[in-house]
Amino acid sequence: MEILSSRSLLISADPAALTAFYRDRLGLAVAREYPGGTVFHAGTGLIEIPAHLSDDAVARPTDTLWLQVRDIAAAHRELRDANVPIIAEPETKPWGLIEMTIADPDGRRLIVVEVPADHPLRRDVR
Incomplete structure (x- = not known):
């Protein structure tokens, strides 16, 4: 496919x-x-x-979006200033990504992520 x-x-x-x-x-x-x-x-x-x-459509607030940003500190300030509900403050996770969690009006979780420069996701594998 x-x-x-x-x-x-x-x-x-x-x-x-x-x-x-x-x-x-x-x-x-x-x-x-x-x-x-x-x-x-x-x-x-x-x-x-x-x-x-549609008649059978329902909101699925358990769905989660993963949104990568360049600078999580700047994103945190922007979201806080826009009164976006911040569920979890930015923190470095055991897997090395810096993440924070916010919520949209339906309660859907959005994980906002910064990939640090030294993280394996940034390695050039060519």
Whole structure:
């Protein structure tokens, strides 16, 4: 199977509030708006918030997004200043990544990650 692109769809009982959170409080750039929702740039990925729920759609606040940032201290300040709920303050985890956890309006966890310069994920394996 060849995958050409992908995106995460975040289903919400209140898509307008969720869209405002990702646009205004996290500051994600809008990739596309359409009558059925909004698509945001999220690094090399996309996050889509459909504006309309199907009859069987339910919010899944146990879903988790992993968002890599260049500078977690700066991201922490920006998120705190935007009154984003910070569930766990930035800390270096045993696996070497610096992580903090925030929550969106549906209670969905977002793990914000900085990969330190000396971490194996940064090694050039060419």
